[in-house]
Amino acid sequence: IRIYAxxxxxxxxxxxxxxxxxxxxxxxxxxxxxxxxxxxxVTHELKTPLTSIRGFVDTLKNGAINDEVVAKRFLDIxxxxxxxxxxxxxxxxxxxxxxxxxxxxxxxxxxxxxVIFEVVDLLKPKxxxxxxxxxxxxxxxxxxxxxxxDRIKQLLxxxxxxxxxYTEKGHIIIKTNYSNEHFIIEVEDTGIGIEKEHIPRLxxxxxxxxxxxxxxxxxxxxxxxxxxxxVELYDGLIKVESRVGEGTRFIIRLPEKK
Ligand code: ADP
Numbered sequence: 528i529r530i531y532a533x534x535x536x537x538x539x540x541x542x543x544x545x546x547x548x549x550x551x552x553x554x555x556x557x558x559x560x561x562x563x564x565x566x567x568x569v570t571h572e573l574k575t576p577l578t579s580i581r582g583f584v585d586t587l588k589n590g591a592i593n594d595e596v597v598a599k600r601f602l603d604i605x606x607x608x609x610x611x612x613x614x615x616x617x618x619x620x621x622x623x624x625x626x627x628x629x630x631x632x633x634x635x636x637x638x639x640x641x642v643i644f645e646v647v648d649l650l651k652p653k654x655x656x657x658x659x660x661x662x663x664x665x666x667x668x669x670x671x672x673x674x675x676x677d678r679i680k681q682l683l684x685x686x687x688x689x690x691x692x693y694t695e696k697g698h699i700i701i702k703t704n705y706s707n708e709h710f711i712i713e714v715e716d717t718g719i720g721i722e723k724e725h726i727p728r729l730x731x732x733x734x735x736x737x738x739x740x741x742x743x744x745x746x747x748x749x750x751x752x753x754x755x756x757x758v759e760l761y762d763g764l765i766k767v768e769s770r771v772g773e774g775t776r777f778i779i780r781l782p783e784k785k
Pocket of ligand 1: 689690719735742746752
């Protein structure tokens with residue numbers, strides 16, 4: 528709390544009293560801390576792949592390039608790490624773009640089922656020959672949803688991509704229906720699940736339950752934070768239900784806009 532006190536005077540002589548201004552800085556400090564943490568996290572996240580790239584380039588220049596097998600392995604690592612950097616920068620840019628938005632541009636009426644099928648087609652190649660299947664369950668005759676299609680597509684990509692990353696076998700179900708002037712979207716998987724204690728922090732930037740696992744899967748740690756921002760941009764709500772070893776379900780409720 529910050530307090531200012533100023534005497535209120537009339538014609539420089541008479542003292543009328545004191546003006547007290549009491550400012551609650553909790554929220555401002557909280558935002559400052561969030562911003563500071565974000566900058567230091569971003570710096571760390573960018574530095575890790577970059578340090579690795581520079582290290583391998585140096586080693587190659589110092590002679591490793593002459594051994595074809597070793598050189599190929601190092602180049603593969605450089606390739607993976609630069610892809611990581613690229614994805615991370617893309618996610619940071621998306622997040623700041625969504626954050627700065629008050630009103631959405633390029634808004635139109637879209638069929639959610641169309642968007643869902645586009646996302647499934649896009650992500651299906653990631654399933655490869657695993658024992659994982661994507662199912663879709665869409666209510667008939669749903670009204671169209673007023674949105675920026677790219678934004679809703681990104682939300683779905685992030686959720687389904689996570690479901691694929693954190694599920695070894697079984698299925699992923701993407702459901703949507705409309706009730707009481709709200710669109711409900713659910714993404715459910717039969718994956719590793721999330722322990723209760725992690726759920727409240729899941730949407731924080733760079734929060735991961737298992738850092739090593741996320742890194743191995745090529746995660747940036749920003750996917751769910753982007754999802755949450757998009758949901759908030761559309762005045763919606765997001766909920767997570769999960770059981771360790773059984774699976775996870777993300778439920779999104781978006782109010783209809785006319
Ligand atoms: P990441 O890039 O690490 O996947 P996200 O922000 O998308 O970052 O997710 C944050 C963390 O939440 C992940 O690191 C993972 O631990 C957990 N998580 C997200 N989705 C799922 C899921 N479907 N099943 C299990 N864990 C998940």
